[in-house]
Amino acid sequence: MSRVAGPFRVSNDILDDPAALRERIADEGYLFLRGLQDKDKLRALRRDMLEVMMAGGWLVAGTDPSDGIASIEARCAEGDVEYTGVYHDVYKLESFHRSGHWDEIVDVIAKIVDGHVLPHPSKIARLWFPQYTEHTTPIHQDFVHFQGSYDTYTVWTPVGDCPIELGPLAVIPRSHKIDTVMEHHFSLGAGSLAIHEEDLSGEWLSNDFEVGDTLIFHSLVVHQALPNDTEDRIRVSLDNRYQAFGIPIAEQMLIPHLSNLTKTYGWEDVYRNWETEDLKYYWKDYDLDVSEKITTWSQTGFDEAVELAKQGDERARHQLERIVKRDLDDENTRTAVEVLATL
Ligand SMILES: O=C(O)CCC(=O)C(=O)O
Ligand SMILES: [Fe+2]
Incomplete structure (x- = not known):
């Protein structure tokens, strides 16, 4: 990527001013808030999550799980079946789901959306x-x-x-003002x-994150993760x-999340060992306006992967191979099997 041009603008000074928060996120597309979330709660969550990763064989045995020292031989990424298995064990943690409902987050979003x-x-x-x-x-x-x-x-x-070398997010401020979805193409990345990159203008912003620091952004803001360039640390x-x-x-x-990559994972699996009830199926109490999934973008990405694989592109071939390994019964899987057989 082109290099990071500078740090995020810190918006803590306007945290108590909902109108100013709304104006800033409408203008810049993001809010960066230092120490918004409780460090101790996040550290406890970190331990919970990394203990599951240790049990899944992702961390070096005998190390402190909280250090997040990755076992490089176990490496895998979102989209791989090996990833989904351990991820879905982490996903069962009640503490992980509860963290998405913490008051400090919900309160600031309530100011941004000016409602419940x-x-x-x-x-x-x-x-x-x-x-x-x-x-x-x-x-x-x-x-x-x-969507x-x-x-x-x-x-x-x-x-x-999450210092820069561990790969935090980077955003292009004001990029949401294009007010439309840009063209997206096949990528091996998450x-x-x-x-x-050539379709973009604007400068990238990012900086070191300390535990508790929080980035909030609009759904049209152009962003990416920076690479995890550490020798052995997993980024959570x-x-x-x-x-x-x-x-x-x-x-x-x-x-x-990622239950579409498996045959059987559902909320009942997630909830099996929970000690409380209030967050189970909490959204079913509401009359939601649910829209159908739009598959156009993901299908374009898949079709491009097929074309690229036929032309000998190794990344695209790898993408088709990992799709086949999921062993799903769908059209794209059948296409991937056929294409790989011709290579
Ligand atoms: O954490 C990442 O690498 C991806 C996150 C992302 O794209 C997002 O939060 O929207
Ligand atoms: Fe994203």
Whole structure:
């Protein structure tokens, strides 16, 4: 990527001024808030999540799970079946889902949307291995994945300190003002869809995150992750989505993240060992305006991968191979099998 031009603007000074927060995010597309979330709660969550990763074989045995020291042989990325298995164990943590409902987050989103807040049921964590940078989240706008309404906000939170070399997010301020979804193409990076750098103008902003620091941005803001360039540390983060009531939410936000990559994972699996009831199916109490998933962008990405694989592109071939390994019964899987057989 082109280098980071500078740090985020810190907006803590306007935290108590809802109109100013709304104006700033409408203008710049993002808000960066130092220490918004409680450091101790995040550290406890970090331990919970990393203990599951240790049990899943992702961390070096005998190390402190909270240090997040990755076992490089276990490395995998979102989209791989190996990733989904451990990820879906992390996803069962009650503490992980509860963190998406913490008051400090919901309160600031309530100011931004000027109303009651719906935290999306589909919470998301990103567990990014080091020395695997071809899988870094590429340049994109969130709307291609999460859809529903443009007025949806992402809250990105590192679970632990996240210095630049561990690969926090970078954004292009004001990029949401294009007010439309840009063209997205096949990518091997997380999410599988990327905007081409040559289609963009504007400067990238990012900086070191300390635990508790929080980035909030609009669904059309162009962003990407920076590569995890550490030798051995896993990057753990949350990116949850929030919106006002009364606007559409896409159907895929009502199911567990990445359950579309498996045959059987559902909320009953997530909830099996929970000790409390209040967050189970909490959204079913509301009359939501649910919109159908739009598959155009992901299908374009897949079709491009097919064409590229036929032309000998190794990344595209790898993409088709990982799709086949998921062993799903769908058209794209059958196409991937056929194409790979001809290579
Ligand atoms: O954490 C990442 O690498 C991806 C996160 C992202 O794209 C988002 O929060 O929207
Ligand atoms: Fe994103």
